[in-house]
Amino acid sequence: MIQQNEWNDITIRTLKAGDENLINDFFDRMGGESRALFNRRDYNRRGVLKQCTKPLSDRCYWLAILDGAMVGYxxxxxxDTGVPELGIAVRDDLRGQRLGKRLMMYAIDEAKMHGKGGIYLTTHTANLRGQALYxxxxxxxxxVAKNGTELMYLYRFRNNESII
Ligand SMILES: CC(C)(COP(=O)(O)OP(=O)(O)OC[C@H]1O[C@@H](n2cnc3c(N)ncnc32)[C@H](O)[C@@H]1OP(=O)(O)O)[C@@H](O)C(=O)NCCC(=O)NCCS
Structure with missing residues (x-):
């Protein structure tokens, strides 16, 4: 498990209007591997930018901020369902340092606190980092999902599971 003193210097907060520059900087730094596995055709960049200006009530976004920059989300x-679908990304230069775990723990706690039954996600079959995290x-x-390229993952919360 993550050590308690890891990533204590980051702030995790809800996305807000005006975050567009932070978001664009985050995606501009993304290398080929992350773009191919996570942000094909800029799909996820467009999703989070749209949420800044026209927030949808069935979506929640949290940003991780370190030294004034977005380092993950x-x-x-x-x-609005019992088993929402999760997405996650960490800035390329900080991958493999358990920031993904930190963000995932935050998101799992949020889902539990809101009475959700679990979490669903998909990831590319080639996304070994993602699979290791999940x-x-x-x-x-x-x-494997019907499209043949994505794996489907499920985390079902048990009644007695505590907040991490
Ligand atoms: C996937 C992603 C969110 C993981 O976050 P991360 O901060 O790199 O992962 P962590 O450092 O928290 O590692 C989590 C676990 O995976 C393992 N891991 C990390 N990188 C790994 C790698 N390249 N190969 C195998 N295992 C790996 C770690 O060892 C850790 O397990 P452990 O604590 O038991 O040792 C991050 O790499 C990322 O943003 N990638 C690009 C975007 C993306 O693919 N998002 C997910 C789309 S579904």
Whole structure:
């Protein structure tokens, strides 16, 4: 598990209007691997930018801020369901330092606090970093999605599970 003193210097906060420059800087720094696995055709950049200007009530986004820059984010689609869909990304130069775990723990706690039944997500079959993170956090791989390129992951909360 993550050590308690890890990433204590970051702030995790809700996305707000005016965050566009932080977001664009985050995505501009993304290298080829992350773009291919996470941000094909700028899909996720457009999603989070749109949420700044025209927020949808069935979505939640949280940004991780370090030294005034966005270093990661985590979000839910279908937040109005019992099992929302999660997305997550960490700035390329900070990958592999357990910031993904930190953000994931935050998002899991939010879902539990809001009475959700679990979390669903998909990830590219080639996204070994993502799969390692989801395995480490207790997700179960449910198999390959119909499109043949995405794995489906599910984390079902148990009644007695506490906030992390
Ligand atoms: C996927 C992503 C969010 C993971 O975050 P991260 O901060 O890099 O991951 P962490 O450092 O928290 O690592 C989580 C676990 O995965 C393991 N891991 C990390 N990188 C790994 C790698 N390249 N290969 C195998 N395992 C890896 C870690 O060892 C850790 O497990 P442990 O604590 O039991 O050792 C991040 O790499 C990322 O943003 N990638 C680009 C965007 C993306 O792919 N998003 C997900 C789309 S579904």
């Amino acid at each position: 985590v979000f839910y689609l279908d937040w 395995d480490a956090m207790g997700f179960t791989c449910m198999g």
